[in-house]
Amino acid sequence: MATVARAPRPRWRRPSSFVLVVALALLIYYMLFFTAPFIAALVIGFLNWDLLSTVVPVGFDNYVAMADDRTFKNALKVSAIFVGAYVPIALSAQLILGAILANMRTLPQKVYLTLFFLPVVTPWLIAVLMFGYLFNTQAGLPGMLNDIFSALGIDTSFVNPLGSKDTALLGIMGMTGWKFLGFGALIFLVGINEIPLTLYEAARIDGAGAVRQFRHITWPLIRPIMLALSITSFIGALQIFDPFFVMTRGGPGDATNVFSLYLYRQAFDQFRFGYASAMAMVMFLILLILSVSQLAIARTRWEY
Amino acid sequence: MGLLGTESANSAPTVATITLSTTRSKLRRDIAAWTLVVVFLPVSFAAALPFFWMYLSSFKQASEIYSVTITWFPSKFYLGGYEYAIEHFQLVRAYSNSILVSAISVSASVMTSAMAGFLFAKKQFWGKNLLFVFVLSTLMVPFFAIFIPSFVVYAVFLNLKNTYFALILPNIFTAFGILITRQFLHSIPGEMIDSATVDGAGDWRVFWHIILPLSKSVLAAIAILQFLGAFNEFLWPLVMIDSRDLYTLPLALRKAFAAQGPDPSRLLAGAVLSLTPILIFFLIFQRHIVRGISLTGVKG
Numbered sequence: 001m002a003t004v005a006r007a008p009r010p011r012w013r014r015p016s017s018f019v020l021v022v023a024l025a026l027l028i029y030y031m032l033f034f035t036a037p038f039i040a041a042l043v044i045g046f047l048n049w050d051l052l053s054t055v056v057p058v059g060f061d062n063y064v065a066m067a068d069d070r071t072f073k074n075a076l077k078v079s080a081i082f083v084g085a086y087v088p089i090a091l092s093a094q095l096i097l098g099a100i101l102a103n104m105r106t107l108p109q110k111v112y113l114t115l116f117f118l119p120v121v122t123p124w125l126i127a128v129l130m131f132g133y134l135f136n137t138q139a140g141l142p143g144m145l146n147d148i149f150s151a152l153g154i155d156t157s158f159v160n161p162l163g164s165k166d167t168a169l170l171g172i173m174g175m176t177g178w179k180f181l182g183f184g185a186l187i188f189l190v191g192i193n194e195i196p197l198t199l200y201e202a203a204r205i206d207g208a209g210a211v212r213q214f215r216h217i218t219w220p221l222i223r224p225i226m227l228a229l230s231i232t233s234f235i236g237a238l239q240i241f242d243p244f245f246v247m248t249r250g251g252p253g254d255a256t257n258v259f260s261l262y263l264y265r266q267a268f269d270q271f272r273f274g275y276a277s278a279m280a281m282v283m284f285l286i287l288l289i290l291s292v293s294q295l296a297i298a299r300t301r302w303e304y
Numbered sequence: 305m306g307l308l309g310t311e312s313a314n315s316a317p318t319v320a321t322i323t324l325s326t327t328r329s330k331l332r333r334d335i336a337a338w339t340l341v342v343v344f345l346p347v348s349f350a351a352a353l354p355f356f357w358m359y360l361s362s363f364k365q366a367s368e369i370y371s372v373t374i375t376w377f378p379s380k381f382y383l384g385g386y387e388y389a390i391e392h393f394q395l396v397r398a399y400s401n402s403i404l405v406s407a408i409s410v411s412a413s414v415m416t417s418a419m420a421g422f423l424f425a426k427k428q429f430w431g432k433n434l435l436f437v438f439v440l441s442t443l444m445v446p447f448f449a450i451f452i453p454s455f456v457v458y459a460v461f462l463n464l465k466n467t468y469f470a471l472i473l474p475n476i477f478t479a480f481g482i483l484i485t486r487q488f489l490h491s492i493p494g495e496m497i498d499s500a501t502v503d504g505a506g507d508w509r510v511f512w513h514i515i516l517p518l519s520k521s522v523l524a525a526i527a528i529l530q531f532l533g534a535f536n537e538f539l540w541p542l543v544m545i546d547s548r549d550l551y552t553l554p555l556a557l558r559k560a561f562a563a564q565g566p567d568p569s570r571l572l573a574g575a576v577l578s579l580t581p582i583l584i585f586f587l588i589f590q591r592h593i594v595r596g597i598s599l600t601g602v603k604g
Contacts, residue, residue, distance in 0.1 A: 016427075022420060025416075030438060033454070034442045038445065044456070103340060105341075117593075121536075123554050125575075178351065263451075273452055277453070
């Protein structure tokens with residue numbers, strides 16, 4: 001019987017040992033250290049567990065408890081204010097700095113970039129220490145500003161921002177902005193540098209000034225970077241922990257008791273691991289919704 | 305044209321007028337650029353102010369730091385803070401711990417990034433895209449979402465509390481490093497690998513002799529960024545390490561803060577001693593950071 005010629009189908013080939021080992025290692029590692037904990041977090045969220053006594057399944061009680069927990073609702077509010085104010089302001093500042101640096105000659109650009117990057121590599125704890133003294137009413141910046149103004153004949157009374165409920169969050173926000181300014185600026189700078197110079201040349205010949213060049217060339221081309229940075233900034237900002245934990249400890253009152261700090265305390269001070277896990281799931285959901293909606297908005301508004 | 309460089313390379317009209325106007329506008333732009341630099345000086349000074357202040361104040365006595373009349377430079381060069389910090393903060397120990405943990409984490413993650421990058425960029429196998437999406441999706445999961453169960457797994461099930469291993473294990477694979485290496489290797493033509501394969505080299509040899517040397521620059525960038533990240537990590541060591549001998553630098557600093565004495569120069573001196581090597585490290589390797597960030601594929 002004559003064989004019917006079949007189109008040669010790509011045959012399944014035995015993967016090499018390299019492929020096998022690396023792919024399996026990846027799969028196992030991420031299953032073990034991401035998927036499993038994630039599912040576990042979901043499960044622990046339905047339990048009452050202090051790690052020592054027996055586990056009590058409580059259904060949705062932890063989630064119901066959140067609705068009645070005033071400190072939790074406060075934490076949600078404080079975090080929303082922090083993230084909602086910090087991310088847009090910080091991104092704008094980072095973009096402006098990146099654009100300014102992009103217009104400098106190589107040497108000053110390098111020097112400034114290095115300067116602004118110093119806070120990025122500084123551990124939070126050291127940043128907290130510096131600002132602890134800088135914010136000091138008597139010996140720090142507030143005192144210095146008061147001195148300068150009184151020399152000008154104006155009476156001011158700047159005080160330590162961390163001492164008051166109304167300004168404590170603002171103080172931490174300023175610190176955070178200072179810490180990450182150089183990082184965002186560098187990303188924008190790299191992005192702006194990738195825009196072909198000929199576009200600006202053409203605009204210049206057409207008589208477009210710096211502002212119009214920015215609006216019609218830089219901004220549209222930088223938007224994908226803005227989107228990526230905005231999503232990662234939201235994820236990062238909601239999880240900022242160190243300065244709240246070390247510097248304000250959530251205070252004064254609960255003015256800086258953010259989501260991440262409250263979650264940590266519920267788990268490691270109160271040993272309510274179930275409750276903390278349920279909170280982590282809420283955080284995950286919030287960030288997921290934020291990221292997806294940003295992507296959706298970007299897609300409908302920005303794609304031509 | 306050559307005289308004008310690339311500035312007007314794409315302009316066609318009469319050469320003379322173009323030359324005149326571009327040199328003039330070039331001059332104007334030069335002036336604008338340098339004005340920007342000068343105007344910007346105070347802004348960047350403000351950014352660096354906390355550093356100046358910390359370095360100078362670490363040589364001041366408490367009375368001077370808290371005095372109402374603010375001084376910048378120490379009136380008397382005081383070294384008591386440094387003496388105390390060196391003696392009591394166990395910074396050398398903490399530094400060694402931090403370096404050890406970071407170095408092992410970074411070596412591991414650089415190696416695995418190169419391997420996985422090679423795998424995803426150049427190899428074909430069943431389920432590849434699925435695996436890649438899986439790895440990428442871990443980038444979107446906030447740390448807090450897996451924080452509690454990770455703690456339970458490490459502390460209770462694996463019994464790894466107070467071990468270096470607890471700090472290293474989470475860093476063995478990094479999605480970020482895999483992504484960058486894959487992106488880099490993707491842009492490299494496959495001929496070199498193919499010819500090596502024809503010559504009978506297996507994947508391991510190709511990886512070792514071609515891929516690894518080829519991706520040196522990307523791996524350096526990943527290494528620096530990872531190192532700084534691992535070095536500054538706080539929350540995870542905080543819950544994993546109680547034993548003072550195993551404290552990483554941020555934990556040792558926190559301990560010092562908590563036991564804050566009457567003399568702020570001690571803390572400031574401790575902070576200066578901790579920060580200076582980090583800043584030197586950064587200054588030496590900063591060009592890799594810039595390249596690392598340009599390679600992250602910020603294109604979106």
